[in-house]
Structures are given as C-alpha cells and as structure tokens.
Amino acid sequence: xxxxxxxxxxxxxxxxxxxxxxxxxxxxxxxxxxxxxxxxxxxxxxxxxxxxxxxxxxxxxxxxxxxxxxxxxxxxxxxxxxxxxxxxxxxxxxxxxxxxxxxxxxxxxxxxxxxxxxxxxxxxxxxxxxxxxxxxxxxxxxx
Amino acid sequence: xxxxxxxxxxxxxxxxxxxxxxxxxxxxxxxxxxxxxxxxxxxxxxxxxxxxxxxxxxxxxxxxxxxxxxxxxxxxxxxxxxxxxxxxxxxxxxxxxxxxxxxxxxxxxxxxxxxxxxxxxxxxxxxxxxxxxxxxxxxxxxx
DNA sequence: AATATCGCTTGCACTTTGCAAGTAATATGC
DNA sequence: GCATATTACTTGCAAAGTGCAAGCGATATT
Numbered sequence: 001x002x003x004x005x006x007x008x009x010x011x012x013x014x015x016x017x018x019x020x021x022x023x024x025x026x027x028x029x030x031x032x033x034x035x036x037x038x039x040x041x042x043x044x045x046x047x048x049x050x051x052x053x054x055x056x057x058x059x060x061x062x063x064x065x066x067x068x069x070x071x072x073x074x075x076x077x078x079x080x081x082x083x084x085x086x087x088x089x090x091x092x093x094x095x096x097x098x099x100x101x102x103x104x105x106x107x108x109x110x111x112x113x114x115x116x117x118x119x120x121x122x123x124x125x126x127x128x129x130x131x132x133x134x135x136x137x138x139x140x141x142x143x
Numbered sequence: 144x145x146x147x148x149x150x151x152x153x154x155x156x157x158x159x160x161x162x163x164x165x166x167x168x169x170x171x172x173x174x175x176x177x178x179x180x181x182x183x184x185x186x187x188x189x190x191x192x193x194x195x196x197x198x199x200x201x202x203x204x205x206x207x208x209x210x211x212x213x214x215x216x217x218x219x220x221x222x223x224x225x226x227x228x229x230x231x232x233x234x235x236x237x238x239x240x241x242x243x244x245x246x247x248x249x250x251x252x253x254x255x256x257x258x259x260x261x262x263x264x265x266x267x268x269x270x271x272x273x274x275x276x277x278x279x280x281x282x283x284x285x286x
Numbered sequence: 287a288a289t290a291t292c293g294c295t296t297g298c299a300c301t302t303t304g305c306a307a308g309t310a311a312t313a314t315g316c
Numbered sequence: 317g318c319a320t321a322t323t324a325c326t327t328g329c330a331a332a333g334t335g336c337a338a339g340c341g342a343t344a345t346t
Contacts, residue, residue, distance in 0.1 A: 287346100288345100288346085289344100289345080289346080290343105290344080290345070290346095291342100291343085291344070291345090292341105292342085292343080292344095293340105293341095293342090293343105294339105294340085294341090294342105295338105295339080295340075295341100296337105296338085296339075296340095297336105297337095297338090297339100298335105298336090298337095299334105299335090299336090300333105300334080300335080300336100301332100301333080301334070301335090302331105302332080302333070302334080303330100303331080303332070303333080304329105304330090304331080304332090305328105305329090305330090305331100306327105306328095306329095307326100307327085307328090308325105308326080308327075308328100309324100309325085309326075309327095310323100310324090310325085310326100311322100311323085311324090311325100312321100312322085312323080312324105313320100313321075313322070313323095314319100314320080314321070314322090315318105315319090315320080315321095316317100316318090316319090316320100
C-alpha cells in the first residue's frame with residue numbers, strides 16, 4: 001500500500017511541518033517539539049527524499065543550511081493531511097478544539113487551494129499556528 | 144498529533160482491511176497478504192482497541208472467532224483512508240491504476256456515504272476488491 | 287583566528303520486531 | 317465421545333530499529 005514511506009511515527013509529522021507550518025530546515029524539525037532524535041530525523045529525511053516526497057537543496061545565502069521542500073508527490077498528500085488533522089482535532093488533540101481546524105474542515109477546497117498556492121510560490125507562511133493559540137482564521141482569498 | 148495509534152506500519156493496514164475490505168477476524172488480517180506476524184497483529188489489535196478505534200467481541204455462532212469492528216471514531220477515519228488510497232493509486236500502487244479508485248476519487252461524497260452505510264448496517268461487502276482485478280464499479284445508490 | 291551554528295554521524299544501551307513453535311478454547315467429523 | 321481442526325492468541329529468541337549523548341566537518345560570524 002501507500003505506506004512504505006509514511007508508515008512510521010515520524011514521517012507524517014515531518015510532512016505536516018513542511019506542509020502546514022512552513023518548516024524547511026533540519027533544525028526546525030528537530031526543535032519541532034515532538035522530540036525526534038537527530039539520527040532518526042536524518043534517516044527519515046533520506047527516506048522521504050528517496051521516496052520522491054521531498055527534495056533537499058543547499059540554501060544559497062547560507063551554505064550550512066539545507067532547504068527541504070515537498071515535491072509535487074509530497075504536496076499531493078495535502079488532502080490526506082487535512083483529513084488527518086480534522087480527525088485528530090475531533091478525537092484527540094488537546095481539549096482546545098482549535099477553531100482553525102474546524103474552519104479547515106468546513107472549507108476543504110479553499111484550504112487545499114491555499115496550501116498548494118503557498119507551496120508553488122514558496123510562501124512559507126504557516127497554515128497552522130505553532131500549536132493552538134487562537135490565531136487569525138484563514139484569510140479569505142479570491143473566492 | 145493524531146498519530147499515537149496510527150503512526151506505525153500496520154495499524155492503518157488493519158483499519159483499511161476493516162473499512163474497505165470487510166475483514167473482521169484475526170485470521171483474515173493475518174492472511175491479508177501483507178505478512179504481519181501474529182504477535183504484532185495481536186498487539187496492534189489491542190492498541191487500536193485501547194485507542195477506541197476498534198471493538199472486539201465474540202461471534203455468537205462460533206465461539207472461537209472474535210469479530211473486530213470499527214468504532215465511530217474508527218469509521219471517521221474513512222476520509223483519511225480514502226485520500227490515502229487515492230494518493231497511493233496515483234503514485235505507488237502497481238502499474239494498474241485500478242479504475243475503482245479513480246472512481247472513488249471522483250465520487251468522494253458518495254463513497255464516504257456508502258462506506259458509512261455499510262459500517263452502520265454491518266454490511267461486510269468489500270468496497271475495494273482484494274487487490275486490483277477490474278471488478279464492478281461502486282453501484283449507484285439513492286443519489 | 288576563535289567561536290558558533292548547522293546538518294549530520296557514531297557508539298551504545300534499550301526496545302521493538304519477525305519468525306517459529308506452542309497453547310487454550312471452541313468446533314467439526316466419524 | 318474422541319480425535320482432529322481451527323481460531324486467536326502467547327512465548328522465546330535472534331535480528332533490526334530506536335533514543336540519547338557526544339562528536340565531527342563544513343560554513344558563518346565576530
């Protein structure tokens with residue numbers, strides 16, 4: 001099935017961070033709060049790259065940094081991620097139901113369009129705030 | 144995140160088998176073709192039950208058998224599963240794009256409604272055929 | 287030139303997994 | 317009713333994977 005690359009504890013978290021939080025460096029993932037070990041993180045990034053879900057390329061302005069980015073195959077996981085976030089908000093996530101996610105649940109298409117737009121334009125503004133914290137709802141676009 | 148229970152290689156496969164293949168016993172999962180070891184399968188079933196995603200109850204007509212069934216929390220993973228299947232069909236699955244899944248991609252709402260109906264009515268007819276094999280497309284209902 | 291930062295790699299203890307075999311409870315065939 | 321089958325596990329053990337702390341090389345900053 002579609003789980004060779006995704007069926008482990010960390011890969012989907014990394015993809016989520018890339019997709020909806022605008023994270024893109026090793027350090028950001030590391031400090032992401034979930035507590036992934038550096039060796040595992042390195043390994044998962046390699047696997048995701050090997051699976052064609054992300055790419056890695058050096059930042060021009062700082063040769064130490066590597067920019068990780070979702071491929072098209074990777075961004076196409078957005079619908080899966082969205083549904084997963086909605087499900088998680090419904091059943092598990094910290095008491096705070098995070099109205100941002102409820103909003104996401106109601107505006108599927110809009111959220112997906114916006115997510116893909118940010119990916120295409122390399123706009124790293126997060127879709128989701130760091131954790132909860134009310135935060136402004138998704139701004140309306142075009143429509 | 145929503146991955147304590149799902150973030151491993153087997154849990155989502157079990158859920159898929161329950162949801163779209165109509166599997167419901169230990170043996171069926173075991174022979175599901177993915178090759179899960181019996182100890183791991185037993186462990187995952189326990190965890191999924193503990194997580195409130197499935198229930199286990201003895202079959203009345205055969206006291207050896209245990210019927211596993213998705214809870215409401217479990218069946219609510221249907222949108223996630225659907226998107227995952229669609230993504231998988233698009234990028235990974237065996238050359239055969241399995242037009243059943245393409246059909247699923249085009250009729251999201253209908254497929255979800257049908258999936259939930261089967262769950263509610265304990266209708267174990269599979270939504271997806273065993274692997275590929277053309278098989279008749281989803282029959283239209285109500286609409 | 288010295289120090290800091292970033293993205294890793296290494297070593298090692300610990301945990302989880304996979305495999306084969308075995309077991310308890312129920313069902314079936316004669 | 318007794319032997320055999322079937323189902324859902326459990327156990328033991330080797331192999332693989334994980335988590336943690338420390339270290340390393342390349343680049344950047346002062």
